[in-house]
Amino acid sequence: MLNIYSALIFPTFTFDWLGDSASMYQLGFQDPATTTMEGIYLFNLHLLFVIISIVILVGWLLFIILRNFTELDNSQVANFTHSNALEIVWTSIPALILLSLASPSFSLLYSLDEISNPELTLKILGHQWYWSYEISDFNSCSDTQNLKYSSYMLTDEALKENSSIGFFRNLETNKRVVLPTNTHLRLLITAVDVLHSWTIPSFGVKVDACPGRLNQANLFIKRFGVFFGQCSEICGVNHGFMPIVLLAMPSVQYHYLIMSNLEFN
Ligand SMILES: [Cu+2]
Structure with missing residues (x-):
């Protein structure tokens, strides 16, 4: 049931022939068997992509700052203290990221509560x-x-x-x-x-x-x-x-x- 991407991200060592249960050293989810769980699974992959991207970006910024702006070497100091354009960017981009998380999250949440004429x-x-x-x-x-x-x-x-x-x-x-x-x-x-x-x-x-x-x-x-x-x-x-x-x-x-x-x- 696991697709190639999830197999790369979550090496779970799932023993499928023993039934759907937790396995030794499991890090990810168990294999989905319902549309509900597939939705949760895909949403989790979406979140992971965003989170990992943010960690890489922030880590890179920290590295650049530590490298260029240490006390010993402050030759590259900028001469501005305010930047309206920069403030708009670092406010609006996180807001857009939050929107991209909220939209699939809400649709998933509402679909979980949907009861369609059970047999x-x-x-x-x-x-x-x-x-x-x-x-x-x-x-x-x-x-x-x-x-x-x-x-x-x-x-x-x-x-x-x-x-x-x-x-x-x-x-x-x-x-x-x-x-x-x-x-x-x-x-x-x-x-x-x-x-x-x-x-x-x-x-x-x-x-x-x-x-x-x-x-x-x-x-x-x-x-x-x-x-x-x-x-x-x-x-x-x-x-x-x-x-x-x-x-x-x-x-x-x-x-x-x-x-x-x-x-x-
Ligand atoms: Cu109990």
Whole structure:
């Protein structure tokens, strides 16, 4: 998924065959899987270009000043104290740079909040210290076919008992969230006890789960795979042990899975 430019800027050593998770010595983002994350990713590249250009310009100016205007060698001192033209330039250029940052930033921000007639709603509840999920309004489901389940982290003992080669320690759950790709999805997120935050880096989703408040996010997954995330709000002693594992599968397969009402694993 990474293009050549990002591969040059962020050598992440991502192990794609193990699923979308954090990797050793990672500096950049995980591979985007939604249009939201692609937008964030491109905006980040845009910002990096501007920031690096400014650092190079200011560094070069500092170097020139230190070289030409030291106390020992002040032979090149200018004989003016005011320059209106210069002041206009060094005020207007930063303002234009800020505008070039604000414009894509606002369009991205508004697109993140856009909910376009979702086909499926996933309700996410944060508990101390696990997540529970409900899928209820799938078109082909009757009221009796609501899916509700809790998702707990697999402990070291559970990993030892099962054949767990390729499983991530402290990052696998007993049940995964299953969602279809190429479908407009709505996430409704809240908490039962304290603040949590439902986060999947590859999706660009990080939504606070607040008790007594329902937060909403949109999701459009572009490729299938297994995506890993973690609670991102310090929520108690087991905050680090309530991971999120999401399996995104083609919508046809997802349909059959829901219709046969399989136990997710
Ligand atoms: Cu939490």
